[in-house]
Amino acid sequence: MSRDAGLTIHPVILCGGSGTRLWPASRESMPKQFTRLVDPNSTTFQDTARRLGDSSVFARPAVLTSSDARFIVAEQLAQTGIQADIILEPERRDSAAAVAVATLHAARRDPQAVVLIMAADHVIGDTPAFVAAAMAAAGGARAGQIMTLGITPTTPATGYGYIRVGASLDGADGNHRVERFVEKPDRAGAERLIAEGALWNSGYFLFRADVMLAELETHAPEILAATRAALDGAVIDLDFVRLDADAFAKAPKTSIDYAVMERTERAGVRPVAFPWSDVGTWDAVWDVLPxxxxxxxxxxxxxxxxxxxxxxxxxxxxxxxxxxxxxxxxxxxxxxxxxxxxxxxxxxxxxxxxxxxKGHPEADAHRRMYRPWGWYQRIDIGERFQVKRIMVTPGGRLSLQKHFHRAEHWVVVKGTAEVTLNDAVVLVHENEAVYLPIGAMHRLTNPGKIPLELIEVQVGSYTGEDDIIRVEDIYGR
Structure with a gap:
């Protein structure tokens, strides 16, 4: 391994959260990190990935996300031109399991790789300052500390945890030991902590892979064992690494703060002052917008x-x-x-x-639902019918399927559709329609170079999404 490779930081983006505090813009079907809440032209996940664009500083990133979000992640990364390893968590087990998987993944490249754990939904107002801070904190990580970036507070925020700063690390310029992590305080407690020089806990961590693995073995062996088995049993699914579900489910559900950071004697902090927000609530979004x-x-x-x-x-x-x-x-x-x-x-x-x-579907599902082939959006629904607008990306292909309770009419309004209907394959052009009877085996493909858009009219006794019998699906659903 070259000297330059040894100095490279291996970034990991965690983006498994749902962001329910930013409902109704953020929901389970499209969490806040994938929506354009702050920048009308970019998502916070894309902004996070772009901060890693300097290949002289950062190695190929890894992204940990849910299976449901895998194609959103892949598409948004493609839009940024950044390639990454995409690792799929079978279920949410909080940040300790995610960090353990990320560390094991990095250790397979280099046991002493310096790993940077990042959130996908934060706003950072100064990318050069962030990169400089990561490089400086990486020095402490190479020396064996588990470093975190501590944000200089601007207000007595009660929604963040705090870090009491300890003595300077030996031979480190600006890196310190963590004296103590402090849970989210009330306002008076926050004011007191700030007066005493405490920092906000950003949740960004830098550490050598072998150091974090040793600390997990000491303080959270069940998490380490479960995640190691989940990674050992992982399978490659298209461009994704799918962790073994049974093994991963055995990992205790807890945060990396509780599992390691509050117990380790290796905790270090790098004080930083760049603009930062976790945009966790609507008032925080207001705070970062013009x-x-x-x-x-x-x-x-x-x-x-x-x-x-x-x-x-x-x-x-x-x-x-x-x-x-x-x-x-x-x-x-x-x-x-x-x-x-x-x-x-x-x-x-x-x-x-x-x-x-109370069973409101709007709690988790948007009217526009994204799929690996594009999206669909409900236009109208009533007794025995539903109308949808469907967009299929170039090369996109829906599953080969049939329905037991509804027939469908497709009217193409843009592009060209390749429609499989039982044993026939036909091309349907703009302003043309095709009828799919109940029980007919069918599939929709966009063979063209532009997005395919059509209106779907469903008629039948039941129009729910679970009346789909998939026979073949290129996306492995």
Whole structure:
């Protein structure tokens, strides 16, 4: 291994969260890290990947995500031009298991690889400063410390954990020992911690793979054993590494903070001062967005009168208007509207729990649902019918399938469709239609160079998504 290779940082992006505090824009079907909440042209996941673009500093990244999000991850990485190893978690087991998998994966390349753990949903306002901080903290990691980046606080935030900074590390310029991690405090506690020089815990960690594996063996052996078995039993599925589900399920569900960081004697911290936010709530989103003269952060088609200090987020073609309200959050999507006090926007997570308990599908599913071949969006639904708009990317192919309870009509409005209907294969062009009877074996493919768009009309006694019998599927569903 060359000297330059030994100095390379191996980044890992964790993006398995659901972001329910940012409902209704963020939901299980499209979590916040994959939505354009902050930048209208990019997602926070893409921004995170772009920070790793300097190949002289960073090795090929790894991404840990859920199976349901695998094609979203692949597509958004392709849009950035960045290649990565995509590892699929069979279920959520919190950050300790994810870090263990990432460490084992890196150790297979180099047992002493310096690993950087990153969140996919954070906003960092100064990429060069972040890269410089990562390189400086990596020095502490190579010396055997498990380093974290500690953010210099700008407000007495109660939603973050804090780090008490200890003595300087021997021979390190700017790296310190962690005196103690502090749980999320109340406001008075946060003010006291800041006055004493404490830092926000960013959740970014840098460490040598062999060091983290030794600490996991000491403090969380069950997690290490389960994740090692899950990686040993992993299979390659298209361009993804799919962990063994039975083995992974045996990993205790806990955070890396509890499992290792609060127990290890190797915890170090690099104080940093670049702009940072985990954009975990709508008031945090308001804080990082540009604002007008009245302190309003406005996205989409929005008009206001006598409104100040508010976030108004309107998706699609909807016009959202607000009159005479201060310090509120208004989020309008195609199928749900949120109105909340900005100060209490953290309770949106509780609201999502209520919606789930009452069976509202909008709690987790967007009207537009993304699939590996493209997306579909419900236009209308009623007794014995449903109407959808479908987009299939060039080369995309739906599964070979049939339905027991509905017939379908497809009308092509853009592009060309290759339709398999029982034993026949036909091309259907713009302004042409095809009828698929109940029970007919069928498949839709886009053989062209442009996106294929069509309107699907379903008619039958049941139009639910579970009335799909897949016979063949190139995406392994």
């Amino acid at each position: 604002r007008d003269a009245d302190g309003n952060a406005l996205r989409g088609r929005v008009e206001t009168i006598d409104t100040r200090g508010s976030l108004i987020h309107s998706e699609g073609d909807h016009l959202t208007t607000v009159v005479g309200l201060d310090d509120v959050v208004v989020v309008a999507t195609a199928d749900a509207v949120l109105v909340a006090s900005k100060a209490r926007s953290g309770q949106v997570k509780d609201l999502v729990g209520v919606l789930r308990a």
